Amino acid sequence: MGSFSKISCVPSVGIMGIRSVSWRTSTTVCPIAVLDSMVPQDKAKVPAGEVLQAYRTMLSYLVDNRRWLFPSDPKSFCVVHGRQCSLCPAAAATSSSAKRQRTTAEIRQMSRSDDSADCPAPLRINTAGTTCVGWSSAGKSLQFRDPSERPHAIWSVERLRRGELQVEDVFVSECTPRYPVKEKLVDLLAETHDVFHIVVSPIDLGWPVRRRRVFCCGLSRATMAWLGPEQDDILQHFLGFFARTLQTDGDVFLVASDDRVFDEHCLLAGHRGLSLSSSAREGNVLVSPEHVYAPGQVVRLQQYSRMRDEVAPSGAFFADLNQNCGAGASTPGPVIPSMLTSCTLHSFSKRRVALTEELLHAHGFNMYAEEMTPGTGPTWPPCRIREHLLQLNRAQRQKLLGNGWHLPVFASWFYYILAHTVKLDRQVTVHPERSLWRKGSSSVLSWGRASSSLSLGSCEDECTELKEGQLGG
Numbered sequence: 271m272g273s274f275s276k277i278s279c280v281p282s283v284g285i286m287g288i289r290s291v292s293w294r295t296s297t298t299v300c301p302i303a304v305l306d307s308m309v310p311q312d313k314a315k316v317p318a319g320e321v322l323q324a325y326r327t328m329l330s331y332l333v334d335n336r337r338w339l340f341p342s343d344p345k346s347f348c349v350v351h352g353r354q355c356s357l358c359p360a361a362a363a364t365s366s367s368a369k370r371q372r373t374t375a376e377i378r379q380m381s382r383s384d385d386s387a388d389c390p391a392p393l394r395i396n397t398a399g400t401t402c403v404g405w406s407s408a409g410k411s412l413q414f415r416d417p418s419e420r421p422h423a424i425w426s427v428e429r430l431r432r433g434e435l436q437v438e439d440v441f442v443s444e445c446t447p448r449y450p451v452k453e454k455l456v457d458l459l460a461e462t463h464d465v466f467h468i469v470v471s472p473i474d475l476g477w478p479v480r481r482r483r484v485f486c487c488g489l490s491r492a493t494m495a496w497l498g499p500e501q502d503d504i505l506q507h508f509l510g511f512f513a514r515t516l517q518t519d520g521d522v523f524l525v526a527s528d529d530r531v532f533d534e535h536c537l538l539a540g541h542r543g544l545s546l547s548s549s550a551r552e553g554n555v556l557v558s559p560e561h562v563y564a565p566g567q568v569v570r571l572q573q574y575s576r577m578r579d580e581v582a583p584s585g586a587f588f589a590d591l592n593q594n595c596g597a598g599a600s601t602p603g604p605v606i607p608s609m610l611t612s613c614t615l616h617s618f619s620k621r622r623v624a625l626t627e628e629l630l631h632a633h634g635f636n637m638y639a640e641e642m643t644p645g646t647g648p649t650w651p652p653c654r655i656r657e658h659l660l661q662l663n664r665a666q667r668q669k670l671l672g673n674g675w676h677l678p679v680f681a682s683w684f685y686y687i688l689a690h691t692v693k694l695d696r697q698v699t700v701h702p703e704r705s706l707w708r709k710g711s712s713s714v715l716s717w718g719r720a721s722s723s724l725s726l727g728s729c730e731d732e733c734t735e736l737k738e739g740q741l742g743g
């Protein structure tokens with residue numbers, strides 16, 4: 271993977287949101303205007319079927335015109351350099367539309383100077399959490415009629431085109447579990463990609479955090495080969511490596527100092543036009559909920575409190591005071607509830623609000639490196655973007671939490687994908703798949719037999735088929 275410094279120069283790639291696309295501008299047709307014209311203007315008055323059809327037409331338009339809509343070397347304005355920068359510098363080097371063919375040695379040199387890594391062929395990965403607005407249980411759930419269909423269509427057709435151009439090897443994405451992977455990705459990319467997905471929660475991996483998500487990956491068949499099991503067996507196979515039993519509750523993340531908690535309570539009280547007495551800080555006095563929370567939140571706190579008395583009168587208990595008790599997207603309980611972009615999480619055992627930096631910590635961004643390493647134990651480095659996260663205000667961090675992913679789960683999925691794929695080098699071998707099976711099949715098969723609980727049956731069948739058939743010829 272590229273270095274972080276490289277990522278920071280790329281202007282429109284967001285780790286937590288969908289990336290924008292730089293359009294080819296040398297044409298007289300403005301594609302943005304075309305897409306604008308396709309969207310029904312007054313959706314409230316337009317029948318649902320027409321809105322649905324409009325977004326289908328938009329997707330068809332993008333697919334049909336992808337050859338000129340998506341250039342091989344897209345550029346976008348870069349806030350770091352103040353000019354148009356290439357979105358995919360390494361891919362630009364291999365672009366078939368380059369004015370002259372670069373030699374393999376030149377391309378390798380470019381990728382080295384870009385990544386400072388001794389890697390013969392860079393792996394080109396697109397990573398983004400796709401927009402989940404149309405599918406989230408917390409929203410209107412307009413699904414195929416949601417305005418987010420438009421950025422999703424652009425993003426997915428861009429994957430299709432970049433796979434065809436052989437300038438992108440893998441994409442990895444995550445979304446809400448209601449996101450229909452087959453309709454959204456598998457069908458669209460049937461000709462170009464192998465698409466896999468699993469639905470998994472941090473709880474499955476031993477983290478006391480709710481965030482069940484679908485994790486997808488698409489491998490471009492032109493440049494990548496999959497060595498893992500078939501789709502139906504992937505989740506079990508993945509959990510064979512990463513599953514852990516839950517051993518603790520969400521209170522484990524509440525590690526902020528009393529001073530910091532008091533500051534947060536002052537901030538929330540300030541939003542309501544109140545100021546807390548500084549004598550309360552010195553006396554370590556518990557702050558009244560009426561001072562910190564809005565009236566509606568106080569009512570919900572009382573409702574959740576009664577619920578807690580019934581189900582778990584002692585120990586950790588969390589509830590989002592922005593969500594009605596027992597309704598909607600509310601997931602109260604001893605683990606951290608699923609984060610929304612607008613969320614006020616209250617800890618009943620600590621009788622205080624959960625801080626956004628604590629919630630980021632719960633989502634795998636190590637915000638408390640110093641506090642978490644008592645004594646002489648091993649130290650874990652702080653999150654590399656911690657200082658940037660701390661510069662954001664509460665609402666901004668909350669938005670990132672609601673839209674973001676659980677980092678350890680995503681990282682596990684990413685690692686799993688990379689550990690079960692091979693990049694094909696078609697410049698060296700005419701049919702790399704054949705040599706791959708010939709060289710790799712024995713070790714893959716023996717490993718499959720050694721761990722019989724992990725299904726690799728379909729892979730074995732395919733290897734046997736290849737050995738008996740094509741390899742002999």
Ligand SMILES: [Zn+2]
Nearest residue numbers: 279348351355
């Ligand atoms: Zn730049």
